[in-house]
Every structure is written in structure tokens, then in C-alpha cells.
Amino acid sequence: MSIEKINARNQFKGKISNIILGDVLSEVDVDTPGGTVTSVITTRSVKDLELQIGTEVVALVKATEVSLAKLL
Incomplete structure (x- = not known):
């Protein structure tokens, strides 16, 4: 799957540095040039x-x- 266009203007490319898996939700840390961005997403999505x-x-x-x- 690839993304051709998206309306979200705030985009930060980086690499995952840490994942804390939970039963339903997980925390994913992404190291970017501007610092670390943490996303809380479903464990299923991870x-x-x-x-x-x-x-x-x-x-x-x-x-x-x-x-x-x-x-x-």
C-alpha cells in the first residue's frame, strides 16, 4: 500500500524507537529530526x-x- 496524497500537513518521518504493547492500546515512540513523537494506537494496528x-x-x-x- 502506498499513499499518494493526504490532507494532514504535519508529517514527521522517523524510525520507531520503542513500543509498549498493551492489551488493547499500545504506545509507539517515533524518533524524528524534531524530537520524539509518541502515538497511542490499537495493539491490533501495531x-x-x-x-x-x-x-x-x-x-x-x-x-x-x-x-x-x-x-x-
């Missing part, structure tokens, strides 16, 4: 996509809300 440490992926970020907190 298995279906055959994700493992070292796999090259693109993290697609599309959010309708971004919250900020002032640092002291």
Missing part, C-alpha cells in the same frame, strides 16, 4: 502494520485543538 523497533514510518498529526500551559 500487529497488522507489523510495526517493530527500527521500522521507518511517517507520523501524521491532525488536531483540532492544541492546549498550552504557561511555565513558571
Whole structure:
């Protein structure tokens, strides 16, 4: 499968550095040039996509809300 076009503008190419598998949800850390992006996806998706440490992926970020907190 390949992606020709996508409407998500925030795309971060990187490699998976860590996976914490849960019963239903899993955390996947992706090292990118800008830092680490963590995605929480279903464990089923981790298995279906055959994700493992070292796999090259693109993290697609599309959010309708971004919250900020002032640092002291």
C-alpha cells in the first residue's frame, strides 16, 4: 500500500524507537529530526502494520485543538 496524497500537513518521518504493547492500546515512540513523537494506537494496528523497533514510518498529526500551559 502506498499513499499518494493526504490532507494532514504535519508529517514527521522517523524510525520507531520503542513500543509498549498493551492489551488493547499500545504506545509507539517515533524518533524524528524534531524530537520524539509518541502515538497511542490499537495493539491490533501495531500487529497488522507489523510495526517493530527500527521500522521507518511517517507520523501524521491532525488536531483540532492544541492546549498550552504557561511555565513558571
